[in-house]
Amino acid sequence: MDAIELLTQQHREVEELFEKFEKAGEGKEELLRELFVRIADNLAAHAIIEEKLFYPNVYVGPTADQLQEAVEEHLSVKRVIADLLDMEPSDAQFKAKVKVLKDLVEHHVEEEEKELFKSVKKLLTKEELSVMGEQLEVMFSELIQTEPRMQVPREIDEAAPLT
Numbered sequence: 001m002d003a004i005e006l007l008t009q010q011h012r013e014v015e016e017l018f019e020k021f022e023k024a025g026e027g028k029e030e031l032l033r034e035l036f037v038r039i040a041d042n043l044a045a046h047a048i049i050e051e052k053l054f055y056p057n058v059y060v061g062p063t064a065d066q067l068q069e070a071v072e073e074h075l076s077v078k079r080v081i082a083d084l085l086d087m088e089p090s091d092a093q094f095k096a097k098v099k100v101l102k103d104l105v106e107h108h109v110e111e112e113e114k115e116l117f118k119s120v121k122k123l124l125t126k127e128e129l130s131v132m133g134e135q136l137e138v139m140f141s142e143l144i145q146t147e148p149r150m151q152v153p154r155e156i157d158e159a160a161p162l163t
Contacts, residue, residue, distance in 0.1 A: 007136070008113060014105060033089050036098060040085070045148040049143070054132065058123060069111070074160060081149060084097050
């Protein structure tokens with residue numbers, strides 16, 4: 001699977017988790033906590049593989065401005081996740097914050113898929129995208145087993161560097 005296919009697939013997986021969260025209903029605090037943990041872990045691991053591998057490898061020419069914006073959007077997402085890590089699903093603002101998180105993620109995904117990924121397809125060969133996809137997949141698989149959400153509070157001071 002190439003890098004763009006992998007990242008797009010991960011976007012769809014997180015969208016499905018947000019849908020399940022919204023459908024969970026009242027009095028389901030344990031399910032809401034479990035879904036939030038899965039969302040947060042997936043988003044944290046996804047952000048790490050983008051910031052450590054994908055973005056630095058495509059930080060040239062026309063993508064530079066898009067990537068500067070992307071890491072700022074990641075920072076906003078991380079700040080909301082950090083807030084949610086300190087909350088319980090029974091807290092009055094928990095669901096509202098998850099909705100804000102969803103909105104931030106949807107905006108970011110839309111920009112990546114409509115703009116950044118198109119630019120990247122012009123920059124890299126199919127072979128390069130395939131090799132990078134394998135690297136991203138391995139790194140994600142390793143990260144997802146380590147509760148990556150727990151790293152997020154240490155990453156909310158400034159956007160990730162691109163070089």
